[in-house]
Amino acid sequence: MSAPVGSAPLPHRSVANIRSPPGAGHHHQSGSSTPLRPLPSSFGSPSSLRADEEIIIIEFGTRKLQVGFSGDPAPRGCVWFGPEQQRRAGDFRAWQTDYRQDWRAAAAGGLWGKDHELWQYDVRGSDLGLVGDKIERALREAFTKYLLIDSRPRRMVWVVPSSLPIPLLSAVLDSIFSRFQPPTISLLSSPLALAVGAGVRSALVVDLGWLETVVTSVYEYREIVTKRSIRGGRTLVEQTHKLLAKHLPQGQSEPSHSQDHVVSFEECSDITARMVWCKPRTASDTSRISNDGLATVQEQDEGESQAHTEHRRDGSVRIPLRSWLAPTTLELPFEALAEPCEDAFFDSQYSPASFDDHELPLHLLVYRTLLQLPVDVRAFCMSRIIFTGGCSNVLGLRGRIFDEVSHLVRERGWDPVQGKAVEQLRTNPKSRRRVPRQVASQGDESGSEEEDGIWHDAANTIPKVDTIDEQLRRGADEIPPVQGEMRAIESLGAWSGASLVTHLKASAVATIDRELWLQHGAAGASRAIDVDYRTQRQSLGAGGLIRGSVGHHTNWTLGIWGAL
Amino acid sequence: MAVLTPYTFIQCPCSDSSTLGRPSDPNSSTITEADEDERTFDPRAPRSNFSLYPLEYLLYCEDCHQIRCPRCVSEEIVTYYCPNCLFEVPSSNLKSEGNRCTRSCFQCPICIGPLAVTSIETRPDPSLLAAPDNTAAPHSGPYALTCSYCNWSSTEIGIQFEKPNSIHAQLAKLRNGGSTRLTAKERKERRKDPAYRRYQATSSGEGESDQTENLDLETQFANLKAFYQNQLADPNSADTGLAALGDLGFSSPTSLSRIMSIYTGGSLQDRKAKSRLGAMREALKPDEGLQFAHLDESAAIETLRGEGHDGTASITQLVDQPPNLGEEHLHGRSRFISELRPIPYLLRTKRSKRCPVCRHIISKPEAKVQTTRFRIRLVAGSYIPSIAIRPLSLSATAGGGGSSASGATLPGALLEPLKPAHFLLTFKNPIFETIKVTLGAPAETPGRFASKVTVLCPVFEVDANTDVWDEALREGGATGGAGSGGGGEKGERRRGRYDEGSQANNGNQLEVGKIWERGRNWVSIVVEVVPASLRLDQGDAPLREDEDVLEIPLFVHVEWEGEAGGDDVLESVAAKDKGGEAREKRELAYWCVLGLGRIRK
């Protein structure tokens, strides 16, 4: 990389100079002889840190918390949220051999499995203080059991889902700042951390999460477009429950009127994790999606292999059930265990037009996210697909989504006319802004942020692809970056990506100072709650807890938190 | 239904919701204490579970005169040790070696029982052991880790060891199935090896022969790290690279306004950042940490079909597994029991605890791993009154005013809905001063099922926990008790006038404002409850776990006069006692929860 000094990179730098504010870019011209300029970093200059200061990296999810030290390849511990954590100290019933929690009582009133979740994204009516308490206890456990650290304040880096609503983030910040006293907390969005953990600058992150599936396109370390569907791990476990209930003996499995579940959440999610799998894409499914006979022919080999496996063995699987009325062993065909996945993630029996935007089948979700991207961005993202999240452990699911999307691309190309976004555009003038566009001018961006909290703000507008930069960069590379073909890559994970970012002393997306949070945070949070009640699904801007200026909290439109 | 023994939980004042979100300082907590009794604490609120502790879990700061719970102490680590081999681990090892024992201590991945190193060869032929000339035989390899509880053996995952010691190091080089891998250290050394570098140079010259090389997670991380460091160090990239991520956010760590302005940041900055980023490229090959995803999982699905439920690990078993850095991302394949790994024991710590306000040590364990003793341990039970609960049967003494049909008499018996029941609360004073106790309880318990509560005697004094000698000296023969004159034997309870008084006064009858019984350093009072009916109407949510337990919130306010001293003048009113010592009035207030019993459904 050091060879072409003076030739190719120089014009590049001069281009950069033109765009840089005066004074900011002069060092570019001096070439390789210039010593590294100390960069402002969220962690301060290295000299101000004690050599042994450990930065703690925490990845928050709805089901679990992963904790470790910056520079480590993997978290040192993972704490799952569950009912046992919500008991009083000294209540050891759960450890008694004869104790069996009455899961039916715990699940009553639509709460089946809810005590395994840290939060719900719809914060209406939820106890934010409880979220803070849960986090505090889980973190204490993680620190004591896995990190083995004392209670001296330590800097923290959090990896947070970009869809996390402000009131939740605020509650967690309140709890951690007051209970653990970290001097600063830096926030990183998980899609960005995943991209870093995969070695790429652009990616399409498909997060098959618990509460929802989120598809985020990252381009040059910036989140560009995010789309989500409520189809997630929870849906899958519900569908598995449906399957089990269907195969339980009639009559006895009839749920009582107040009871909508016949098997405990714990058992059902265990069975889901162990036994549920996903069928490969079949040609017959596609014929519904497409009216194109040719596509079926193209996919014939896949269809064949599917038929092959089906005929090889049609054994049934025996699944022990303990939480049902009486312990039993359920016998059901192995093929049946692929049904929950179909229903939860694909619903292939329905036509694509019948889905609301927030419940899109996953392959359509991915396809439409790509469709929304400018050509250049899309070319990069589609060649860097990263599957992550708990449901990426469902055997066959990643491949299925990938194949379905590939098929859609082959079949439809990138003609937006077939996309729903365009249909909406035609019928609904309000959604016009959702269509990706090139940024016309900078002035355009700042003025019109308020109207649509999700899509229409600076963070979500598509940056113009700088063709000169692009070309120059490519010229400098040994191998031209792969683009335009569908390709999935593997990321170490968001936690590990954050560990790299922190270890390399790169700044986090946002850094919040404890003192400032304790002064302003509460006010900001309460304001945030108001906003959130009204618009329900507004989420946090990139650590932008508050938008606008300090003490002037009038401008409350927020973009997707973490969108760079 | 399990029998319920009456219980008491105490809420640490630090968890008062009004102090949350603010730094914990003593001033703010005294302010809130004043308002405390105006709110009713709901023990059933989900948050209450996070702030309630049995008395034994609580410590006490003698200087701040405050309860300290696990949430409001600051901890320091005295020792790190392995709970299995009890070896101490120096703190420097933690950073480098991780948080688990690196000797030969492992837990069974199936049942988490301890695994033992056993020789594979000797097991099938125990007769060899007896032969005198074969003493070396049991110590010849290969070896396996085996569980004596569930009979799991590491041979089931294809792993066996050459040596019976340093299993951790051997295991790090073995993948499930038995194939070997390079550890991080070895890889680093390999990189330095000139022969290997020559090989690398030639192979990369050939092009993309290793484009599809599968890296284990540890290697991928190392490669990525090296790649980024290399990119950042590249003179061509100057100050670009990952550091420029900061430009996309905001770089000042202390400026909240910068945080707020992220979205108004405009594209000038972005443009600049992007052009800077331009000089750093992405990872292009496995050597740089790039890995393609293997999406074809049909082989794993076939395995699942063949192995069935028995071939998979439970969620609990998977949760106990430490991250397996010796493999690539397994995704769904991690579910198979053939992918489980022996679990190296997590190290543990011994911690001393300080009061976060005054920094005094309130608990300090012996440093030696083998002992569980403490050098210092200021348990709250030595400072605040304990509360014992006993159901009270009135049938024997019934007839007096206020008494009624007998309530639950047997411990654990169910409480009858809508029938008054009585409980005896015995407050025992652990300190050497007389305390004045003031109780507050809501007339009805909060929650869906409101039971009526009456504390018959909410204000009373409990005498000091003076020992027998002390009391004898102080009171001389004044009360004329037999015990005082003779000095008594050690352990003799001197109850003197209290016993006489309580017997004479009310003959153990229920009377509002009267103490039931009192002793040397204890007082019993009566609480009357009328349990609610648990009948559910149509459409009501069913009973939640423990919703049938009658729990009453009780606000306890304790006042006493202590020796002056310390710098804590705030809440103390200096006074002179008869001995001429400076006395200070002190107080402590907290909520507690009394679990009385289950109500009949």
Ligand SMILES: [Zn+2]
């Ligand atoms: Zn406390």
Ligand SMILES: [Zn+2]
């Ligand atoms: Zn050990």
Ligand SMILES: [Zn+2]
């Ligand atoms: Zn075992």
Ligand SMILES: [Zn+2]
């Ligand atoms: Zn103190």
